[in-house]
Amino acid sequence: MKLPQPTPARSTWVVGDIQGCADAFFALLEQTHFDPARDRLWVAGDLVNRGPGSLAVLRWLHAHDDAVTAVLGNHDLHLLACDRGFRKLKRRDTLAPVLDAPDKSALLDWLRRRPLLVREGGFALFHAGLAPSWSLADACRAARDAEALLRGPRADELLARLRGEAPVWAHSLRHVDRCVATVSVLTRMRACSEDGALIAHVGPPEACPAGARPWYAWRDRSADATLLFGHWAAHGHRVGRGWVSLDSGAVWGGLLTAWRLEDGASVQVPGLVGPDALR
Numbered sequence: 001m002k003l004p005q006p007t008p009a010r011s012t013w014v015v016g017d018i019q020g021c022a023d024a025f026f027a028l029l030e031q032t033h034f035d036p037a038r039d040r041l042w043v044a045g046d047l048v049n050r051g052p053g054s055l056a057v058l059r060w061l062h063a064h065d066d067a068v069t070a071v072l073g074n075h076d077l078h079l080l081a082c083d084r085g086f087r088k089l090k091r092r093d094t095l096a097p098v099l100d101a102p103d104k105s106a107l108l109d110w111l112r113r114r115p116l117l118v119r120e121g122g123f124a125l126f127h128a129g130l131a132p133s134w135s136l137a138d139a140c141r142a143a144r145d146a147e148a149l150l151r152g153p154r155a156d157e158l159l160a161r162l163r164g165e166a167p168v169w170a171h172s173l174r175h176v177d178r179c180v181a182t183v184s185v186l187t188r189m190r191a192c193s194e195d196g197a198l199i200a201h202v203g204p205p206e207a208c209p210a211g212a213r214p215w216y217a218w219r220d221r222s223a224d225a226t227l228l229f230g231h232w233a234a235h236g237h238r239v240g241r242g243w244v245s246l247d248s249g250a251v252w253g254g255l256l257t258a259w260r261l262e263d264g265a266s267v268q269v270p271g272l273v274g275p276d277a278l279r
């Protein structure tokens with residue numbers, strides 16, 4: 001896609017799920033003429049896994065921390081849980097080079113300190129979804145609690161819980177349970193029921209099971225920020241009323257998408273191709 005002219009003096013690009021597609025990621029940086037001294041990069045989570053270049057992606061983001069705002073996705077948390085021994089690598093995981101890297105502790109320490117939700121300048125960025133009952137202020141409060149737990153000395157209490165079922169989010173949940181539920185909503189939700197229970201669904205949003213809708217469809221459309229999210233490859237890159245979806249399935253042979261906050265321009269590059277692409 002060609003960029004409209006003139007381009008803003010300083011661009012803020014938000015990129016969808018990179019998932020270790022390092023070649024596509026670096027191609028996207030070139031296509032957007034990204035300059036870390038001038039521009040900013042927002043990353044919608046799932047920086048790593050399934051693609052072959054998770055280590056290169058993590059190293060670049062870590063090295064350009066001043067220009068990068070990245071939120072955590074479910075694959076990023078899976079990496080942290082594997083490192084702590086709470087989860088095991090699955091057949092299609094490609095995280096071993098990160099776990100074996102000499103700079104692993106610097107990279108994972110940086111990753112563990114990423115936020116779950118960022119709200120800035122009329123935009124809110126998170127990996128997956130928001131609970132129907134949350135205002136944006138509620139979502140920020142819930143995210144800050146879970147982030148504090150993950151960054152602190154009790155992080156293992158959260159990471160250990162990632163292998164099990166999360167409770168449906170409710171304010172009345174006890175602290176760690178509530179943080180587990182918060183992480184589940186922010187990093188795993190696609191379709192949900194009206195009470196905020198996650199409904200397993202990986203197909204397109206038009207094909208949600210009975211009683212389920214895309215999480216944003218339960219929300220008041222006059223929310224005070226544009227919601228930026230990934231996690232839903234079959235959803236693809238779309239610009240809706242009050243939201244922009246950014247996961248265009250790079251790891252599944254689709255595209256890697258960047259969308260510019262200043263003017264809504266989008267740039268896409270091919271993700272994994274040929275035998276590297278997942279099926």
Ligand SMILES: [Mn+2]
Nearest residue numbers: 046073074231
């Ligand atoms: Mn995801």
